[in-house]
Amino acid sequence: MLTITFLPSNNKVEVPSGTLISDAGSLAGIADLHLPCGGKGTCGRCLVELVEGEVERGISHLDSALANKNLVMACQTRITSDITVRIMESRDASMRVVGDSHFLISDEHLPDMASLTPLVRAVELKVPEASIEEHYSDWQRVVRELEKQLGQVEITTDITVLRTLASTLREQEGNITAFIQQDADGVNVKKILPGHNIAGIYGVAIDIGTTTVALELIDLASGKIVSSRTSYNAQIRLGSDVISRIDYARTPEKLNELNRLVLESVNDLIRDAAADLDINANDINAAFISGNTTMIHLLLDLPPRYIRESPYVPTVNTVPNITASEIGLAIAPNSSIEFAPGVGSYVGGDITAGLLCTEIPTNSDEVFLFLDIGTNGEIVLGNADWMLSCACSAGPAFEGSGIKCGMRAAEGAIEYVEIKDSGKDVSYDVIGGDKPAGICGSGLICLLGELFVHGVIDQIGHFNTDIDSNRMISVDNKSAYVIEWATNTADGRDLIITEADIENLMRTKAAIYSACSLIMENVGIDWNAVSRVYIAGGFGRYIQIHDAILIGMLPDLPHDKFTYIGNSSLTGSYIALLSQEHRELLAQIASKMTYIDLGSDPRYMDAYLAALFLPHTDINRFPTVARLI
């Protein structure tokens, strides 16, 4: 993996060799790296200054012309070494795709920063010298001082701490700082350093996603995030989704290969985050990790095979406490690593951790819905007393994949569409304001709603070929609708949406809605009983609630009932790393939650088919939409 550093923000991201600078910028959340032409190398708006490092330049005429000026086009230039680039026009806002989610969740969900109870904390001790009369061993005298501060608890340590204790204790006349981990079973001393006023005690919160790995280095005394890092999960080259990874891992050797790759990704982030702060990775003494069940199995070198074989059970949902050295995590070897507990094969610790960012685990009076939308969608319904969860395969359509004109939410993407004059005319907003290069997820949701409301497509998503509009064309003998003509698009080609695209989008929205409605049916409540809908995950951030309701993806509720909470898995790990109360809450969440396997529920197919309409076969479910059509 190579590191690219973006100036002036100094944001860093790790990517494989050959990655386009623009893709790296997108991963690093560089909001102002615009691709108006959709990354075709034609507009020259994505020029960046190459400050340091080697790249493979593109072959467009513009690129050739720039060869001597240290300027490269981000969308055409591939990274072949560690590089540093400067974003032109100083528009780099340092917005990160992952890692900014703490700003999206309300303070009430964060632990009290004034009285943190992190996984590991520092205790300063003054240990008296031994005396002939007393004969307490070095360790016994440490224990006695700890007991004065902590009360009568069982205090243990490990051999590595004892190996340096005799000299550490005598280095500053018995003044030491002990890093301790305390739980219901007692206290474990993880490290003893000579003297007081230890500079810092650090932990890492880690979210291991199928595609992206995100890490926050935390000062455990203050709760402050001192470094944030994200990179691809290096496993992606061996399979893009959970199922393909499980298939790959069928032999111990291949499982081990996946294990090494994800460890490499995580350990690179750890070392880079440590380097950001000029500390050693060995100075990090705790880790809290969340991730889906398959990712956690691969991180632990556990065979994931039975996750995808009926009856779909993992080896473990609640990972026993382990130390860094046991799994090869590159922090202090005897550090405890805790994991957000999973519920089942398809509702993992990323979901239980995510719930810490919501009212669900603490409020018994109302009912809440939690939606983590990605390639897989996970749904939780409930409150502090009961929780139901399920998973659905949403597919990547809203991420622009599998849609002819789909693209990520970057400059040049249509993010808002209006259909006028019974389908004859279209107006739209483009991110950046230039010619459109494609349509991003929010634009697609909006487009689908507009096409439907204005009668361009019918309830089942078929084009109404009778409408009087020259935008209705035929491509390869199939109907399509022109959003913008070639003359006005960035790449000089018609920007169209096909019936296959619409089907794809409808399958995705139907999967999400039907899963939600079925889980509610299981409890016997309807949408109006839901006080709040939490939307988590990278994609959710760009959804326009109005549009999502219009197409029947989200329920027809007042808009202020929806809250976006970002990468709640990472935020949940951050919270759990800092708060004993929340760690206990996580265990309660996992034990209370019931998992429903939609695949084995005969009603699911009915609910899914009923949701393959716009907005739904049962229009009464969408009263505000009904008034529009």
Added chain:
Amino acid sequence: MLTITFLPSNNKVEVPSGTLISDAGSLAGIADLHLPCGGKGTCGRCLVELVEGEVERGISHLDSALANKNLVMACQTRITSDITVRIMESRDASMRVVGDSHFLISDEHLPDMASLTPLVRAVELKVPEASIEEHYSDWQRVVRELEKQLGQVEITTDITVLRTLASTLREQEGNITAFIQQDADGVNVKKILPGHNIAGIYGVAIDIGTTTVALELIDLASGKIVSSRTSYNAQIRLGSDVISRIDYARTPEKLNELNRLVLESVNDLIRDAAADLDINANDINAAFISGNTTMIHLLLDLPPRYIRESPYVPTVNTVPNITASEIGLAIAPNSSIEFAPGVGSYVGGDITAGLLCTEIPTNSDEVFLFLDIGTNGEIVLGNADWMLSCACSAGPAFEGSGIKCGMRAAEGAIEYVEIKDSGKDVSYDVIGGDKPAGICGSGLICLLGELFVHGVIDQIGHFNTDIDSNRMISVDNKSAYVIEWATNTADGRDLIITEADIENLMRTKAAIYSACSLIMENVGIDWNAVSRVYIAGGFGRYIQIHDAILIGMLPDLPHDKFTYIGNSSLTGSYIALLSQEHRELLAQIASKMTYIDLGSDPRYMDAYLAALFLPHTDINRFPTVARLI
């Protein structure tokens, strides 16, 4: 280290290259390997048949004459490869110096073999398959079945167990055997094997001595000792006693060298014991270890420096529970290793373990004395309510070292002496009945008493040169006494005892007695309050109680108050490995025991000087002796 196998018993022992076969035989406890000439190579009584392997023959005329006959003299032949020898005359009784101590302690001290609670035990489970409805992970289903058998306890495991769980569980339709360790904190699952009727679950009891390492491989289900092994502690070449080892370990590199040597010794024994049973060392799942504080520090790679610097405190007395992999012990890597807790720098886990072989920790009504006599002597006085301990430097005089005519208790050694006719005549018994080659410890104690009772020496150990006996001679201008004339000794030289020898013996006996008496003075009780005196250690076995009282080494108590309990450290580890009750008892022993540093007690020198008389300056302490003189 090389292995020597003695036929016909098949006893094996490991020794360094260059060791005499006779010394190896002594270490292996081959009782019938006689050295009537004291190992001078003159009598030819120690001939053994060399069945296999290479040796370095001696240079005596007898040895040369035997060169073509596969016969070698054990006392003259050094081992240079793994060898097998056959003891002539089939007198090998397989008596071992270490490892037979179980037969010396009374059954009441052993755990109830019908209901053992070993450190690790096997539990057979039938784990139901998962179902779509339930979604319990593999580990959760194992936990649920364990809870049915063990009740509501906290159940944990480690990642190595989980890595094979999915396949193990499915190999025999959910039938598994779990190896579990249970204590007050809960249950830890150490290993899971497919199926029931697992052949065996094994543990090792280990005694790490300064000179000798002893191991017993135990079938934990039955409590049966399935293999016993002893060898030298490979550290001996870097220092013969505790103090020299501590001095050697002043740098981390040299500490590490000592650490590797003792691990090598222990791991060789483990592998050999496993091979005896045709199992893999990885099939051993628990270890209980006892040893003196310095040996345990060296085994754990803990710097021992402060053990011998005032105020003499070790890093640790109660070693936290650790796993085999943490210290490099060659049994299953995640095996728990527990240690007999120490009390202080000079009263270690070998002593607390040894007390398990006595009534001290369980009887509150009487008072007992425990004496572990070796190069260092450790003494414990007390009962279940209170215990006082101290250590004294006894020196190796009774092991024959530092005494002109001293030798180990082997054939040719005078073990009993009678002085007659006011010192004019001497009669004695020789082990084996031939001409005497030297005097062993019991003979020396007996001789010292006889010389005193018959007025050959006075109360302070000086020869009475006035006695009318030609046995009183002068050697190098100093007085000496002839026990046997050259014509009747094995080596054709006068067998004499010098005043220096007598001083040496008196220092040893004074150190032991004064330590005992001072510890009693601390409590304010006298010898008559002691119900029983337990004598532990290799040397103790040969002591004649009558003689030891006569010289004032042991107190003047009825003889039936003395009990010899052998290598009680090893036996204690054996007991603790098999019994939870005794493991808890060990912790209580260590916490109750008060250590008294004799060196810092001003009364010790007085008590020692008072004991440098025969039997003592205060003859009233020895009423039965008083009647004899």
